[in-house]
Structure formats: C-alpha cells, structure tokens
Amino acid sequence: MPKVPVSCFIVSKNEGDRIARTIRSVRPWVDEVVVIDSESSDDTVSIAVAEGCRVITQPWLGFGPQKRFGEDQCRNDWVLNLDADEVVTPELANEIIAMFAKGEPEYVAYGMAIEMVYPGDAAPRPLARDHWYIRLYNRRFARFRASPIHDTVETGSHPAGGFQAPVFHYSMRSFADMKRKLDERTWLLVQNSRLDSKFELTSRLFIELPMNFFKYYVVRRHCLGGLRGLRYASIQASYRFLKIYRIWRSAKSRAAGTRDQMA
Template sequence: MVSRQGLTYMTAAPPISVFIIAHNEEDRIARAIRSVESFADEVIVVDSGSTDQTVRRAESRGARVLVNPWPGYGAQKRFAEDQCRNDWLFNLDADEAATTSLAEEIKTLAACGALERAPFWRVRIRDVFAHESGPAAWAYGYNQIRLYDRTKGRFSASPVHDTVRPPKGAAIAQLEGAMAHRSIRSVAFHVEKMNRYSTMQADDMAARGRRIGRWRLVTEFPLAFLKAYVLRRYALYGWWGLVISTNFAYTRFLRLAKTYEAELLAKSARQEPPE
C-alpha cells in the first residue's frame, strides 16, 4: 500500500514461489503441497532421485518437478531457489505442512502489501508425531526464516545447516501461524535417520577442522537427554517422551563418536610405515 498526495493505493500482491526438496516422500509430499496452494503462485519440487511415487504424486498436485542429484541440504535448496520465477520465496520440507492459519496469514500479508515491511519472515515449526493429528500445545519447535525476498538473502550452501542467511542489520518479521513438522515416521525410520544425519554432521565437523574434547564422550548423552526431556518438554508426552529424548541424546552422541573415530583412523594412517 502506498500513499500519494493524501490518497492511498493498493500495491500489486507480490507473487510467491514455494519450493520443496524431496526424496522418497510419497506419503507426505501431497500434504505439503496442498498446505500452500492457497497462496503459492507456483510450487517447485526438487527431487534427488526418489524410487517411489514422490514425483508422480507431486506432479498430480500441480507442482513442477525437477530432478537434481543430492549435493547436500544447503546446496539443494540453493538449486531450488534458482528454479523459482519469483523473488519472494517460501520454503518448506516434504515432511512439513503449513497450518491453515499460517497459509491464510501469508495470503493476507501478500494481498495487502504488508510483506514489504521486512524482506525476511520467521515461522515457528512445531513437532508432530505419527500418532498425532497436529502439534501439541507444548510441542517443541524452532523459529526459522522461511518466507523471504531472495534478492536480499538466500540459503547457505552448507551441506548440513540449511538456513537462510540475512545480511547484518536486515529487518526480520515474525509470522504468527505455525508449520507442522512430521519428521519421524516411526522409531525404525528415526534410527536410520539418526545414523545418516550424524554421519553428515561428523563429516561437516571434519571439513571445518573442528575437534572435540574427549570429555564430551562422557557428558554428551546425559546432557542431551536432559535438554530434550526437560527443556524441550518431551516429558509431557509421557512414555513417548522417554523414547524420543533417548533417541535425541543418542544422535548427539553418535556425531561425536564418529568424529572421534575419524580422528583415530587419521592418526593411525599417519603412524603406519610406508609399504
């Protein structure tokens, strides 16, 4: 909305491109796309080689699907950004869905020109487990920039830490609606994810030359468990809270164990005499 000579005019609503990265998400991709259809000018899905029906189901919801071999989280999201035709972007993962209140909020902000108040907008992303229909009142979540003007800032290229990097001093606003995050299909799925993700974290630490204090091998698990059980309020889930707190702590321990293992192997290789 702009004012000239005492008169007020409506500015054109900036079109919003939505992008999603996916791999073997046939059970979740349609829900993610459906949740943003009310405000999306286009939906881009970048698939990294799914072997299930992810591509077909995304296309059936009207998304434009591109295939790009997996380069890491940040790099894949930067690739997806480049495929969008608009500068205003909204990102969600295939295991996420905008709640109805969030979708309506974004649609209203865009329609009245209020998006221009800030080039970056944070959204609260709340955990939803397989046995739940929506986030619990106490659900843990994190607050990330997911709606933004890509001419002002973009995702980092980190293979592990996929976050939007605003320039210093940039205005950042807060969306009131939340996003539902269904990251854990089952305990079996979570175990596989813990193993895969902890390997990526250990590789990232090695690439940045980070070393760990040996004492952390003793303290990491109990401290991480307490963080999850108390600070993240997983205790409120009852016995299920005990399960997810233990898994969280084990993930944190695994990345350190793998980092330490890599240090031992490197040391051993240096000490071996040449053949």
C-alpha cells in the same frame, strides 16, 4: 482463497506417502509450487504433477546447494521453502495472506516455529516449538547457505520478522525411521566435522548424552509428550552422543595413522 506472489519450493526424494499433504497446505494460496526431486524411485513425481506442481529433477547436491538450486527455479522473488514432511497450518497461511494484502512486506525474511508431530498423531504435543527457522524470504536479499550439511537462510545485515502460527513437522514415519535418518545424518556430520581437539572430544563423551537428554526432554518440552516424548528425547540424546563418539574414533584412527607414518 486469494493468491499471494510467492513461489513455494519443496525438495523431495521418495516422499510419495506424504508430499501431497504438504502441497495441499499451500497450493490454494501461493502463486506456484515447485518440487525439486532428487531422483525418487517411488511415485513422488507423479503425485506432485497430479497436484499441479512444476517438477524438476536434480540429483542431490547437498542440503544448502539443493535448496539454492530450488530458489533459482522459482518465478517469484518471494519464496517459501518447505520440506516434503511439513505442513503449513491454516493459521499460518492466513497470516501470510494478510501480510501480502497490505502490500510489500516490512522485512525481507520471515521465520516461523516448526513443531514436530509424533508418529500417528495429528498435531504436536502441548507447548511444542522444536525449531524456529526462516522459511519465507525475498531471494534478492536472502539465500540459503551453500553448505552441503546445513540448510539455513542467511539474511546478511537485514533483520527478519516472524509469524505467530507454526508449521507442523511430520518428520518421522516411525521411531525406527527416526533412527535411520539420525544414523545417516550422524555419519554425514562425522565426515564433515572439524573437531580434532582430543581434550574437547574426550570431555564431550561424558557430557553429550545427559546434556542433550536435558535439552530435548526439558528445554524442548518433550516431557509433555508422555512415553513417546521420553523415547524421542532418549533417541536424540543417544545419537548426539554417537556422533561425538564416531568423531572421537575417527580422530583417534587418524592420530594412529600419523604415528605409524612417522615411525
């Protein structure tokens, strides 16, 4: 398979059970694979090295800063970012190879569909398209945001292109693992929230759960995932509600503390 002038960088921590699958989806056709490991305590590093990757240990800096650090470690300006639970499909690999075979790409950044795979499945549910993210880009013109809680590529005034084929996202080892990750992320969002309007928070307490259940079950078509799709949408909606509830409780506690100081 022909190599393209692209560096793939992967941010990892304790992903020894699944990072090899991610690496093998890109290793045959990218110029290099760089793994930025956040002090894993399992065999993530040894597996990545055995798969032919360059591994750099970097304590966690936050979502955006960690990925910006990864960009800086690559030897090519064109970079492809993957999470350690994502797999580039053969169809997407062929699209990328064909694009570079024609010369310099038309756009400075390219997005792709990210399709989630339920635990135990090999492929996504029908009509899955959970997210669309820019993951392949020229770092001279586009970079990840420096936000500690969001990992989004910013292209400035430059338009972005897109690919037809998806990345498969094996985000959950189990539904219990999904709840653990959502709970951790929810607390992180609470700690960095700027929501302090009592009216807005109270209003969202009533609409957050049904609104998000509709979004995940109908709009994102988890209704086509059978009972697991129903379970997935219910869990996502519950934790979206829990985030607002925790922010509301935090704002209420701050308001009570302010009143006590003024008394």
